[in-house]
Amino acid sequence: MTNLAIPAGARNATSGTARPARTLPATPDIWFFVFFEAFLFTAYFTVYMVRRTQDVGLFLQSQAQLSLATGVVNTLILLVSSWSMARCVQAAREGSMQAALRNAFLTIGFALAFLIVKVSEWTVEIEKGFSFTTNGFFAFYYFLTAIHFIHLLIGFIFLGVVVHQLRQPVRSQPLIETGATYWHMVDFLWIMIFALLYLMR
Amino acid sequence: MNAAFEKRLGIVWAILSAITAAQYLVLTAGKGILFAPNAALTTSVIVVSLVKVRLILREFMDVRHAPALLRRVADIWLAVTAASLLGPYLAGSLLWAS
Numbered sequence: 275m276t277n278l279a280i281p282a283g284a285r286n287a288t289s290g291t292a293r294p295a296r297t298l299p300a301t302p303d304i305w306f307f308v309f310f311e312a313f314l315f316t317a318y319f320t321v322y323m324v325r326r327t328q329d330v331g332l333f334l335q336s337q338a339q340l341s342l343a344t345g346v347v348n349t350l351i352l353l354v355s356s357w358s359m360a361r362c363v364q365a366a367r368e369g370s371m372q373a374a375l376r377n378a379f380l381t382i383g384f385a386l387a388f389l390i391v392k393v394s395e396w397t398v399e400i401e402k403g404f405s406f407t408t409n410g411f412f413a414f415y416y417f418l419t420a421i422h423f424i425h426l427l428i429g430f431i432f433l434g435v436v437v438h439q440l441r442q443p444v445r446s447q448p449l450i451e452t453g454a455t456y457w458h459m460v461d462f463l464w465i466m467i468f469a470l471l472y473l474m475r
Numbered sequence: 476m477n478a479a480f481e482k483r484l485g486i487v488w489a490i491l492s493a494i495t496a497a498q499y500l501v502l503t504a505g506k507g508i509l510f511a512p513n514a515a516l517t518t519s520v521i522v523v524s525l526v527k528v529r530l531i532l533r534e535f536m537d538v539r540h541a542p543a544l545l546r547r548v549a550d551i552w553l554a555v556t557a558a559s560l561l562g563p564y565l566a567g568s569l570l571w572a573s
Contacts, residue, residue, distance in 0.1 A: 296541065297540060297542075298542055298545065299536065299541060305545060305548075309549075313552060316552070316556045316559055319556070323559070323564050323567075326563075326564075326567070328567075330567070330571060334511070334512065342499065342502060342503070346495060346498075350495060353491045354488065354492070356488075356491075357484060357485070357487075357488035359535070360535040361481065361484055368477060451537075455536055461531055461535075462527075462528040465531070466525075466528065466556070469520050470560075473498055473520045473524070474564075475509060475510065475511060475516050
């Protein structure tokens with residue numbers, strides 16, 4: 275089921291670095307899911323942009339209540355987690371299981387770091403008195419960061435599957451890449467949320 | 476690990492982090508952090524962020540080695556997102572200016 279449309283030789287555990295010119299990473303199913311989610315988030319972002327035009331002053335004042343530095347730190351954490359995830363996939367393709375596992379655990383560590391920073395950021399904002407019902411901007415802030423956070427939590431399940439697969443004597447490279455593909459989605463959705471909530475003016 | 480590929484992944488990560496740092500520096504360049512409407516800044520923020528996303532898709536997610544269909548779907552999503560974010564923003568700022 276998982277090796278649909280994937281040349282057999284490119285996918286077994288012992289394949290080397292050479293890959294056929296055009297192969298689908300991971301599985302078709304996860305790509306369908308990733309772009310379904312991507313278009314869904316684009317719809318959320320569009321509603322945010324339209325609502326923002328109706329009260330630019332309020333949105334700017336509210337943006338000033340967020341910590342830009344915290345947003346930057348969270349972005350840098352997810353970028354480095356994506357890097358270790360990509361290194362994990364590459365190591366697994368080459369059969370370097372120790373390197374792959376090390377990078378998988380690094381990714382989980384960075385994911386935990388993001389989680390801690392995000393929860394402490396919410397704590398600070400709530401202590402300052404800003405909640406979901408404060409105004410239009412904060413409704414979007416909590417909605418977008420929370421729905422992203424849920425995707426991050428689901429990401430731990432995918433990362434767990436990656437670690438489990440890396441420890442199998444006969445592992446599924448497509449399943450490892452499926453976990454990686456999901457994790458990179460968590461990263462790139464955050465890149466856009468960061469741009470809309472913290473960076474734009 | 477394949478040295479050339481490993482180096483390439485490292486360069487991509489360095490570019491993504493450098494862009495993020497530059498975005499921070501632009502906003503904090505003046506006295507305090509800028510909080511005024513700024514269409515040029517916002518347009519560049521959205522375009523540059525979509526460039527970051529495209530780098531993640533093509534390099535980290537290996538879309539550049541994928542079949543044409545996936546590469547096209549990725550670029551169509553990027554274009555649709557750019558249009559649906561910049562469209563309302565720029566229309567809104569024109570309405571505000573008038």
